[in-house]
Amino acid sequence: MKVLVVGGGGREHAIVWKLSQSRLVDKIYCAPGNAGISEIAECVSISVNDFDALIDLVKHEWIDITIVGPEEPLANGIVDAFEKEGRKIIGPAKIAAQIESSKVFAKEFMRRHRIPTAEYKVFTSYSHAEEYIRMKGAPIVIKADGLAAGKGVIVADTLDQAFEGLKLIMKERVFGDAGSRVVIEECLIGEEASYMVFTDGETILPLASSQDHKRVFDNDTGPNTGGMGAYSPAPIVTKQRESQILEKIIKPTIYGLKAEKIKYKGVLYAGLMIKDENIYVLEFNCRLGDPETQPVMMRMTNDLLEICLAVSNEKLSTIKPQWQDNASVCVVLASAGYPGSYEKGKLIKGLEEIKKLDNVYVFHAGTAFLGTDYVTNGGRVLGVTALAKEIKSAKELAYKAIEKIHFEGMHYRRDIADKALR
Numbered sequence: 343m344k345v346l347v348v349g350g351g352g353r354e355h356a357i358v359w360k361l362s363q364s365r366l367v368d369k370i371y372c373a374p375g376n377a378g379i380s381e382i383a384e385c386v387s388i389s390v391n392d393f394d395a396l397i398d399l400v401k402h403e404w405i406d407i408t409i410v411g412p413e414e415p416l417a418n419g420i421v422d423a424f425e426k427e428g429r430k431i432i433g434p435a436k437i438a439a440q441i442e443s444s445k446v447f448a449k450e451f452m453r454r455h456r457i458p459t460a461e462y463k464v465f466t467s468y469s470h471a472e473e474y475i476r477m478k479g480a481p482i483v484i485k486a487d488g489l490a491a492g493k494g495v496i497v498a499d500t501l502d503q504a505f506e507g508l509k510l511i512m513k514e515r516v517f518g519d520a521g522s523r524v525v526i527e528e529c530l531i532g533e534e535a536s537y538m539v540f541t542d543g544e545t546i547l548p549l550a551s552s553q554d555h556k557r558v559f560d561n562d563t564g565p566n567t568g569g570m571g572a573y574s575p576a577p578i579v580t581k582q583r584e585s586q587i588l589e590k591i592i593k594p595t596i597y598g599l600k601a602e603k604i605k606y607k608g609v610l611y612a613g614l615m616i617k618d619e620n621i622y623v624l625e626f627n628c629r630l631g632d633p634e635t636q637p638v639m640m641r642m643t644n645d646l647l648e649i650c651l652a653v654s655n656e657k658l659s660t661i662k663p664q665w666q667d668n669a670s671v672c673v674v675l676a677s678a679g680y681p682g683s684y685e686k687g688k689l690i691k692g693l694e695e696i697k698k699l700d701n702v703y704v705f706h707a708g709t710a711f712l713g714t715d716y717v718t719n720g721g722r723v724l725g726v727t728a729l730a731k732e733i734k735s736a737k738e739l740a741y742k743a744i745e746k747i748h749f750e751g752m753h754y755r756r757d758i759a760d761k762a763l764r
């Protein structure tokens with residue numbers, strides 16, 4: 343079969359890498375892809391939001407199925423556009439993708455279905471929002487309603503930070519229209535985990551648990567990023583907590599949407615805050631996590647295309663999830679300045695040497711070729727991912743591999759997975 347993967351980051355590289363091992367796959371295309379992806383798939387320079395061009399590609403190349411990585415095309419209705427043309431595609435339709443694309447939709451849905459989440463209020467008026475923050479005090483969390491590339495959430499420790507954040511979102515509109523409404527919510531304390539499932543709207547197929555590291559610096563300090571590293575499994579997600587997550591969060595969400603006449607197909611990702619026996623939803627995403635997908639794909643034994651076909655054909659109940667009984671750690675190497683502004687085009691050295699290592703795979707995020715050289719082309723550049731018997735040895739292996747890689751301004755966290763080792 344021929345498969346198209348839409349996107350060009352570390353998550354898409356991990357998806358393409360996993361698909362490349364499928365006995366069902368003859369050829370993989372990726373739009374737009376990156377330098378690493380181009381070594382195992384045919385990259386096509388089409389934007390993830392150019393649905394007409396993507397559909398033309400699918401028709402022209404006789405592509406059987408499309409898998410969407412990022413949230414933006416899903417929020418813009420890529421699934422609706424493909425299905426209108428009778429093309430197979432994996433992901434939720436636009437109406438269902440609102441679970442991620444509108445924080446207000448997600449919070450109101452959770453309230454209606456009694457899904458545990460932080461207490462909140464919605465504001466369209468700047469002055470009312472300001473008044474509410476003053477009344478509630480800090481710490482407090484301010485969220486732009488719409489998509490903001492993972493940066494639209496401000497966890498304010500002081501009132502000054504809260505007012506500053508509110509101003510940026512609502513007055514200066516740093517995230518554009520995404521900031522015309524805000525959710526202001528209670529700040530939850532605990533440990534975060536990511537829980538992702540595939541679903542065909544009926545059957546739920548859980549993926550291995552994982553944990554992201556959102557903040558840019560060690561010890562969870564500095565601003566939020568798209569994610570600076572991840573590991574799988576997440577020991578905080580015990581068997582007992584896992585069944586609580588499924589019963590109290592995942593099932594009520596998928597079946598609650600169904601009760602509201604919204605069929606949810608594809609991946610549902612719940613970002614969770616866990617404190618003792620309480621588990622709250624911080625956010626929903628309508629797609630796989632990045633970088634969580636990198637360690638999760640390294641541990642998956644199933645054929646990923648088989649899962650995707652079962653989602654599409656609504657036959658997911660025929661698949662049994664299978665995981666390697668080991669652990670994986672992914673450390674993200676970022677450009678100087680990320681998550682703020684950064685330069686591109688820095689020469690990346692050492693990648694050829696890493697290809698010789700067993701159980702280490704470098705997933706590319708923001709990379710490109712300049713002639714035959716790899717150069718940086720984004721904020722998050724590489725995700726060095728290692729597989730070993732336990733988290734501790736996987737972590738050691740990933741950091742050992744990083745010693746071989748260099749680009750100007752490269753920075754990364756030194757404490758990825760330490761939480762799992764405490």
Ligand code: AMP
Pocket residue numbers: 460483485492495497527528529530531534556566613624625
């Ligand atoms: P979100 O995009 O909603 O997941 O927010 C991004 C990050 O902000 C989360 O991964 C958390 O680290 C943090 N966050 C979001 N909501 C809250 C909350 N209510 N309390 C504490 N931290 C939060």
Ligand code: GLY
Pocket residue numbers: 492554568569627630631632633634
């Ligand atoms: N790593 C968090 C996300 O993918 O949203």
